[in-house]
Amino acid sequence: MSELDRLTHLARAGRLSRRSFMEGAAALGLGLGAASALADRVLAQAPKRGGSARFGLAHGATTDALEPGNYVDTATQVPFWGAMSNSLTEVDAKGEIVGDLAERFEPSDDPKQWVFKLRRGLTFHNGRDVTASDVVASFRHHMGADSKSAAKSLLETITDIKADDKETVIFTLSGANADFPYTASDYHIPIMPAKEDGGVDWESGIRTGPFVFDSWEPGVRAKLTRNPNYHKEGLPYFDEVEFLSIADVAARTNALTTGEVDWIGRPDLKTLRLLSRNPNVAITEVTGYAHYVLPMNVTVPPFDNVDVRLALKWAIDREDIAQKVFLGHASPGNDNPIAPSIKFAIDPEPRHTYDPEKAKFHLEKAGLSSLKVDLSVADAAFNGAVDAGVLFQEHAKAAGIEINVIREPNDGYWDNVWLKKGWCASYWSGRPTVDWMMTTTYAAGAAWNETYWNNPRFNELLVAARGELDEKKRAEMYAEMQELVHDDGGVIVLVFNNLVEAHSTKLGHAEIAPNWEADGLRIAERWWFV
Amino acid sequence: MNPIVETVLKRLGLGAVTLLVVSVIISFAVGLLPGDFAKAVLGQSATPETVAAFQREIGLDRSPVVRYVEWIGGVVRGDFGESYAGAGSLGEHRRQVADLIAPRLTNTLILAGVAALVAVPLALVLGLLAALYRNGIFDRAVNLVTLTAISSPEFFLAYVLMLFLAVRWPLFHALSSVSPDISPLEHLQRIALPALTLVLVIVAHMMRMTRAAIINLLASPYIEMARLKGLSPARVIVRHALPNAWAPIANVVALNLAYLIVGVVVVEVVFAYPGIGQLMVDAVSKRDLPVVQGCALIFAATYILLNLAADIVAIVTNPRLLHPR
Numbered sequence: 001m002s003e004l005d006r007l008t009h010l011a012r013a014g015r016l017s018r019r020s021f022m023e024g025a026a027a028l029g030l031g032l033g034a035a036s037a038l039a040d041r042v043l044a045q046a047p048k049r050g051g052s053a054r055f056g057l058a059h060g061a062t063t064d065a066l067e068p069g070n071y072v073d074t075a076t077q078v079p080f081w082g083a084m085s086n087s088l089t090e091v092d093a094k095g096e097i098v099g100d101l102a103e104r105f106e107p108s109d110d111p112k113q114w115v116f117k118l119r120r121g122l123t124f125h126n127g128r129d130v131t132a133s134d135v136v137a138s139f140r141h142h143m144g145a146d147s148k149s150a151a152k153s154l155l156e157t158i159t160d161i162k163a164d165d166k167e168t169v170i171f172t173l174s175g176a177n178a179d180f181p182y183t184a185s186d187y188h189i190p191i192m193p194a195k196e197d198g199g200v201d202w203e204s205g206i207r208t209g210p211f212v213f214d215s216w217e218p219g220v221r222a223k224l225t226r227n228p229n230y231h232k233e234g235l236p237y238f239d240e241v242e243f244l245s246i247a248d249v250a251a252r253t254n255a256l257t258t259g260e261v262d263w264i265g266r267p268d269l270k271t272l273r274l275l276s277r278n279p280n281v282a283i284t285e286v287t288g289y290a291h292y293v294l295p296m297n298v299t300v301p302p303f304d305n306v307d308v309r310l311a312l313k314w315a316i317d318r319e320d321i322a323q324k325v326f327l328g329h330a331s332p333g334n335d336n337p338i339a340p341s342i343k344f345a346i347d348p349e350p351r352h353t354y355d356p357e358k359a360k361f362h363l364e365k366a367g368l369s370s371l372k373v374d375l376s377v378a379d380a381a382f383n384g385a386v387d388a389g390v391l392f393q394e395h396a397k398a399a400g401i402e403i404n405v406i407r408e409p410n411d412g413y414w415d416n417v418w419l420k421k422g423w424c425a426s427y428w429s430g431r432p433t434v435d436w437m438m439t440t441t442y443a444a445g446a447a448w449n450e451t452y453w454n455n456p457r458f459n460e461l462l463v464a465a466r467g468e469l470d471e472k473k474r475a476e477m478y479a480e481m482q483e484l485v486h487d488d489g490g491v492i493v494l495v496f497n498n499l500v501e502a503h504s505t506k507l508g509h510a511e512i513a514p515n516w517e518a519d520g521l522r523i524a525e526r527w528w529f530v
Numbered sequence: 531m532n533p534i535v536e537t538v539l540k541r542l543g544l545g546a547v548t549l550l551v552v553s554v555i556i557s558f559a560v561g562l563l564p565g566d567f568a569k570a571v572l573g574q575s576a577t578p579e580t581v582a583a584f585q586r587e588i589g590l591d592r593s594p595v596v597r598y599v600e601w602i603g604g605v606v607r608g609d610f611g612e613s614y615a616g617a618g619s620l621g622e623h624r625r626q627v628a629d630l631i632a633p634r635l636t637n638t639l640i641l642a643g644v645a646a647l648v649a650v651p652l653a654l655v656l657g658l659l660a661a662l663y664r665n666g667i668f669d670r671a672v673n674l675v676t677l678t679a680i681s682s683p684e685f686f687l688a689y690v691l692m693l694f695l696a697v698r699w700p701l702f703h704a705l706s707s708v709s710p711d712i713s714p715l716e717h718l719q720r721i722a723l724p725a726l727t728l729v730l731v732i733v734a735h736m737m738r739m740t741r742a743a744i745i746n747l748l749a750s751p752y753i754e755m756a757r758l759k760g761l762s763p764a765r766v767i768v769r770h771a772l773p774n775a776w777a778p779i780a781n782v783v784a785l786n787l788a789y790l791i792v793g794v795v796v797v798e799v800v801f802a803y804p805g806i807g808q809l810m811v812d813a814v815s816k817r818d819l820p821v822v823q824g825c826a827l828i829f830a831a832t833y834i835l836l837n838l839a840a841d842i843v844a845i846v847t848n849p850r851l852l853h854p855r
Contacts, residue, residue, distance in 0.1 A: 062808075062809050062813065062818075062821070063613075063614070063615035063812060063816040064615070072571065072572070148568070148580045148584035152580055217633075217709070219804070221707065244705070244707055244802065245802070246802045248799050250800070251704070251705065254692055254704040255705045255802075258696055258697055258700060260703065260704055411563070411564075411815060412563065415565035447578075448577075
């Protein structure tokens with residue numbers, strides 16, 4: 001089709017902003033007036049209001065719960081946080097932190113204190129006003145000795161939360177943290193109504209989000225209807241949304257191609273090319289923060305020797321694995337858990353590509369002529385973990401390293417293998433800031449420090465950088481930290497996996513956020529029917 | 531005493547003992563599995579403190595024997611206990627196991643009922659015809675088709691049916707997403723494909739058994755007498771052979787019906803049908819013990835009752851057992 005048609009099609013699908021459309025039209029020779037009029041006409045057709053959208057999620061079990069501390073996978077995150085709730089802040093498509101329920105947020109000078117101001121006129125689904133005490137109760141729900149929330153360790157840094165007046169919340173932290181607003185955007189912390197006894201009401205499903213709870217069969221479907229009083233002007237577009245749990249990937253794909261659902265998550269990568277040939281299906285692929293890792297326990301021989309670790313890092317062909325196991329839908333990692341799109345990310349030197357000679361060199365430095373190690377993998381860690389392990393075994397042979405790939409059972413993997421065996425496989429969804437990712441996984445003593453790494457210089461820099469407001473100084477500190485993880489750490493970052501999803505051409509969307517699946521989990525709020 | 535009543539009472543008594551033993555074994559077996567509900571639900575996000583807090587809340591910090599005794603005490607009174615999921619919720623939001631199981635069991639029974647309604651008569655008729663025209667073309671063709679169907683994995687059959695009947699020619703729904711509020715007719719429409727899959731899976735066994743039982747009887751003297759009397763082959767089989775063949779046929783039918791209720795989790799997953807099989811699998815992988823025990827009891831009871839029904843049919847159709855001297 002002609003260039004103008006292409007621009008029109010993209011703009012109508014919402015994939016081209018008005019400015020980009022006019023730039024394109026001007027480049028084709030259209031005058032400003034004509035381009036403007038055309039843009040008006042085209043974009044007026046873009047997001048349509050209304051419609052009932054159905055989403056096919058890859059997760060869902062009868063044991064799912066409405067309690068936000070237990071939102072473990074997309075089956076609860078997408079309907080109950082992304083569609084039904086809001087947090088204080090949110091991460092936009094560019095990875096920047098913007099206010100959601102909070103209108104603005106300011107740090108104190110150190111920054112050990114953060115002041116959040118709520119927007120005016122916010123209401124819950126039942127009409128009750130949202131006040132600062134609701135925010136306090138929503139946060140306190142995850143803190144405290146009896147909390148069983150997955151966000152408990154995330155919020156341990158908060159020593160005090162106070163509702164200063166009806167619209168102001170003051171957080172006092174145990175240490176300076178320039179990234180605290182990012183923490184407030186976590187999907188575990190939606191704002192819920194406070195109860196008189198000091199607890200918070202999470203059972204009723206009354207929240208502040210773009211959709212109101214209608215019905216739910218755990219592990220089967222969740223239905224929500226449009227919130228007419230949503231605080232974001234013009235949103236959401238859909239009248240009704242339904243989330244179906246379809247665990248089997250073939251059934252999920254068929255549901256999309258036969259029109260039973262309009263969007264599916266986690267399509268089968270092996271048959272993706274066939275799916276993309278369907279004229280009614282569009283594929284979206286975003287490189288996010290998620291990555292797959294092979295963490296080595298650095299307190300256990302032979303991984304306690306840094307040269308052995310480096311030898312293994314040089315003995316793997318990540319490009320090969322990205323092509324063969326992930327079919328090109330991933331970019332090779334460089335033993336740095338920070339995705340390239342995150343602020344302050346660097347690409348540490350020297351890049352760890354496949355170099356058996358360097359691997360042998362490091363083995364000799366460690367005083368070994370050959371090496372035999374066990375690698376415990378299961379597809380429970382990530383899809384393709386076993387294949388990746390077997391490929392690594394082949395690559396490492398050229399360096400004189402013999403890897404014994406042990407296939408562990410999926411059931412109970414996170415109990416028996418992860419954090420327990422010397423070398424295993426794992427996945428991370430990634431975090432939008434360097435500090436968050438490093439604190440969760442590489443700080444000494446962190447609950448999920450799967451490499452048990454304890455590097456004094458790293459720990460020192462981590463705390464210092466967290467409170468540093470000067471961007472240049474911060475960038476230097478984070479660069480050194482990433483270099484340390486790359487050179488000394490126990491983690492092999494295999495690839496950054498792309499978030500691949502498929503949807504019917506009836507749906508339109510803007511730029512897709514890279515932080516979580518399903519457009520930052522907020523697909524119901526952000527997408528529309530064309 | 532009437533032999534039927536005697537059998538029923540004895541079997542029900544034994545059945546209760548069987549249920550007790552099954553529940554003990556299941557509790558013990560699930561306890562042997564690594565991890566528990568708290569760790570399974572929290573998954574990668576588990577820290578020792580949150581796991582401990584969760585365990586305290588659902589009562590997992592007490593000994594397994596105490597928990598089992600408490601549970602069995604409740605069951606005897608009709609209270610199947612509460613699921614670990616949704617723990618921490620108050621009042622009516624706490625999930626009762628009975629409330630969890632009831633709708634899923636209903637769905638499974640509907641699917642099993644529809645499949646049985648089609649499969650059992652079909653199998654009987656095909657078996658009779660195969661016995662009638664034994665060793666001919668019809669017999670061989672029917673055997674070939676049904677044995678192929680039963681030898682293929684269920685999900686393979688399900689995918690093939692989905693491909694031809696939902697994707698290539700959109701005659702049926704690819705997904706069986708049913709909810710309590712849809713009309714019975716729509717429910718039937720949506721479960722057409724899974725029902726068809728199940729029919730294909732169970733017809734072979736019942737048909738072959740019918741055929742074998744009848745052919746076995748054709749060697750008996752009274753059949754020879756019937757033939758000598760000049761009766762048509764069809765009448766010989768239906769009027770004289772079939773009544774004596776009911777016992778083995780009923781046993782096979784009972785076994786397959788039990789399978790329809792207990793063993794169709796693969797079909798449920800492929801069609802995303804909310805039945806009890808998927809509930810049991812989810813509960814086991816998340817170690818939700820009350821739900822697992824509830825489902826196990828129901829499955830065991832299903833087998834016991836269906837076997838009992840088969841035995842009653844065997845007694846009723848055998849005058850020697852019905853009127854013992």
